[in-house]
Amino acid sequence: MFRAKILAILVFILTISWVNSLAQREDIRKLLKEKLRGIEETRPTVPQETLIQEIIDAYKGKDYDRIVILEKKLSKLAELKPEEMLILAEGLWLAGEAHRAVDWAKRVASLRRETVDACRANFIVLSSLYLLERTKEAKNLREELERGFCGEVLATEIPLLEFLYEGKVFEGEIEKVKKLISQVLYAQFNYLLKKGKLDQAEKTAYRYFALTGDNAQGGEFFFKLAEAYLAKGDRALAKSYYQLVISEWDLSRASFLSKFRLYQLAYERARGREPLPQRTYEDLLGYITQIKSKYGSLPIAEEASALEFEIYYDLKNWERARSSIKEFLSKYPESNRVQRAKELFCKVMVNLSKDLLEKKRLGAAQAVLTEDEELLKDTRCGDPFYLMGEVYFQNLAYLGSLGPFAKAFIFGVNKDNKGELLLKLSFIAFQKGETALFQELFSQLERSYKREVSDNPYYLYLKAYQISASDLKGALSLFEKVRFLALPSYLKVDLINHFYRQAIARGNLGLAYDVLKHPAFNAKESDYVLLLSLSFNRDPKLFEAVFAEALKKYPDSPGILLISALYYEKKGNLKESAKAWQRLSQQNSELASLGQRQKKIEELFDKARGLVY
Incomplete structure (x- = not known):
């Protein structure tokens, strides 16, 4: 690259x-x-000096698998000294990484020609070529080394490799080269293990014991064999090797890790079928804690950390599961288990939020979401915010729900919540007068989730409002569905009042009267006065119907009395008109002055008629 x-x-x-x-x-x-x-x-963010020191420390601690991991993190621009390259080459060789060991060893041999370091490097190359079964190259290199400076330096090592790989007689004393034998066979064991040649690896382990007399290494050998069989899916054979390690090499690291594996296998076998005893969970979590603290650099620590949050999830301990997943994601960002961790994190946060909200711990729930907002965004998990918004929404604090709902929409929610979320955002946008946003959200809702929300009172409310622009009768019909659903009363009132206003504005006085008579419409005096005023000259028949009803409901209304006086006067019924004016003059209203003036006018007319007649 x-x-x-x-x-x-x-x-x-x-x-x-x-x-x-x-x-x-x-x-x-x-x-x-x-x-x-x-x-x-693309330059590495981890200082290369730090990585190199970690490699040296791992080499001193004989943690060769750790060297394999660290070597992959080295930048191609990293500047290593020849002695550091040699450490890398030897560590990779002993870990069974023959190809990579050859690459580093050749660099050392090239930089340190005719030195002991070059000979050590060439020994690693030669041994690795035998592992890789590149016999022709191995033969050529061996002959070249024997003829040169390294022939004397490697006078013991070269014949030993011929003995171990070609079956030639070794003329030296085996006792004096046991350490070298152990290294060669250890590298061979690890190489065969990684190639999946488990039977040959096991034979190499027994050969190691026979030639070195060192059974202490057996714990590591058989634990690694168990791990390899476990990776292949042969749990029964893996279990037998774990048990062998525990019985023969107890108190060793391999034994401790084998015990952890047996607990893990028991947990995974029972998972989803039957609950394990509480003590089993406690013991398993105890092993995980120790692995994380003592063997954090080993690959098994990553697996143990992942198992930890799985266990807490199964136990429904949402707080612990949350902490465990966050720790895992922080420590192992490149792990192939990251996707699973993120998936569970979302579920954990949903359940934790539910618990806190059910216990009325709104502040605690808010604090958790605020703290983990970036991770929730990264995991595309908006459902906890949806739950938070739902609490506000159900308590009619619609504006309070806007923030959580907006984050839920941006982060993404479960498909079961998408329709409801779009509906509620549409409603809030409508309430705030954001017409363009409402139309966009509501259109998307109808395109994708209309069936899911078709009976929701908020959807029917918005739909009635929407169609009232072109079909007031249809909107009023839709209101009949809304009327008996769980929608706040003030919204129902708002909706039917809107219909009345629209009918009046469009001059549809007949429909306005239908709304006026509707049981859900709390008709006020002013509503009757308005409709009577508009229909007075325009629709006499409608006026008569409204007038009769208005007189019954509001017989002393100043506005209606005024209209009565004018109406009777228009009809020529001066007697009733005079009565209406008389009653109007007695009302405690601004309109009373009109009645009083009319009364004086009537009195003047009476006097005039008396003088004339």
Whole structure:
């Protein structure tokens, strides 16, 4: 990758010499800067000196598997001393990574020609070639070494490799080379193990015991065999090897890890079928805690950490599961178990939020969501925010639910919540007067989730509002469904009042009267006055119906008395008109002055008639 980037940069540099236009050169400079910036951004964030020191420490501690992991993290730009390269080569060789060991050892041999270090490096190369079964190359290198400076330095090592790999007679004393034998066979065992040749690896282990007399290494050998069989899915055979390690090498690290594995196998066998005794969970979690603290650098620590949050999830201990997953994601961001951890994290946060909200611990739930907001965003988990918003929404604190609902929408929610979330966001947008946003959200809701929300009172409320723009009768019909559903009363009142206002505004006085008579419409005096005023000259028949009802409901209404006086006067019924004016003048209202004036006018007319007649 790095070489490809360098090549790309060289191509750009050469291209500049072909370009005559200053503008073109400037464009290329910009592109070149971007390429260089890309290289800078790919530089390792972990200081290489730290990694190299960790490799040296792992070598001293004989933690060769750790060296394998650390070597992969080294930058291609890392500058290593030959002695550090030699440590890497030997560590990789002993870990069974023959190919990579050869690469590093050859570098040392090239840099330190005709030195003891070069001979040690060539020994690693030769041994690795035997492991890789590249016999022709091994023969050529062996002959070359025997003829040169290393022939004397490796006078014991080369014949020993011929003895171990070619079956030739070793003329030296085995007792004096046991350490060297143990290294060669240890490397061979690990190599065969990684190649999946488990039968040959086991034979190598027994050969190791026979030639070195060192049975102490058996715990590690058989534990690794157990791990390999477990990885292949042969749990029964793996279990037998774990039990062998525990019985023969108790108190060793391999024994401790084998006990953990047996607990793990018991847990996984029972999982989903039957609950294990509480003590089993406690013991297993105890092993996990020790593995994380004592053997944190081993690959099994990652697996134990993942198992920990699985157990807490099964036990429904949401707080512990949350902490365990966060710790895992922080420590193992490149793990192939990250996806599972994120999946469970979302479920854990949903359940934790439910628990806290059911216990009315709104503040605690809010604090948890605030603390983990970035991780929830990263895991595309908006459901906990949806639950928080739902609490506000159900308590009619609609604006309070906006923030949580917005985050739920942005982060993403479970498909079962998508329709409800869109509906509630649509409602809030409508309430806030955000017309464009409402239309966008509501359109998306109807396209994708109409069936799921078709009976929801909030959907029917919004739908009635929407269709009232073109079909008031249809909207009023839809209101009949809303009327008896669990929708706040004030929203029902708002909806039917809207219909009345719309009918009035459009001059549909007949429909306005239908709304006026509706049981859910709390018709006020002003509503009757308005409808009577509009229908007075426009629709006499409707006026008569409204007038009769208005007189019964509000016989002393100043507005209705005024309309009565005018109506009777128009009909020529001056007697009833005069009565209406008289009653109006007695009302405690601004309109009473009209009645009083009319009364004086009537009195003046009476006097005038008396003088005339």
